[in-house]
């Protein structure tokens with residue numbers, strides 16, 4: 570992962586392998602006689618009620634980006650940072666690949682669940698076969714691990730990688746010590762405690 574401050578200080582994750590992945594796809598094909606696209610694009614108005622994707626548009630409501638499996642304390646810290654944002658989760662697939670997932674609805678997804686740019690939709694939408702969608706593969710959970718919050722990640726971390734977890738807790742403490750005295754000079758601290766939520 571690129572550390573913060575590199576690349577002009579941009580707040581981003583840049584990894585050796587960057588892969589946008591969708592775990593499903595809209596399979597809302599317009600009928601194409603002889604397997605060929607029609608000469609004139611027809612409006613896509615809906616799916617047959619028995620189509621496997623009927624009533625679902627889940628795969629058009631997020632993006633998932635592959636990230637390096639965490640090995641350094643900074644990389645674990647990035648995971649915590651992702652997971653303190655609502656709508657962001659991290660998952661590990663059955664190949665052991667790590668992904669960060671952002672809940673974000675495609676701007677072309679129509680209220681009726683159809684693709685508004687069907688003829689010109691991105692290749693990743695075009696290529697995905699709904700038969701590979703997790704909704705149709707029911708004999709195993711979709712992900713090996715799924716973290717929807719930093720608390721979930723830390724619980725997993727403590728249980729699955731206890732030695733590294735202890736190292737990470739020490740890393741966090743050291744980070745806090747390093748910054749606290751300097752920062753306290755620049756922030757105002759109220760003497761009245763905030764009410765607990």
Ligand code: SF4
Pocket residue numbers: 592593594595596621622625626627628629698699702703704
């Ligand atoms: S069933 Fe799967 S492939 Fe079809 S729309 Fe839903 S998430 Fe996408």
Ligand code: SF4
Pocket residue numbers: 595628629630675676677678679683684685686687690691694
């Ligand atoms: S472009 Fe179309 S198929 Fe692709 S995510 Fe958006 S609505 Fe779905």
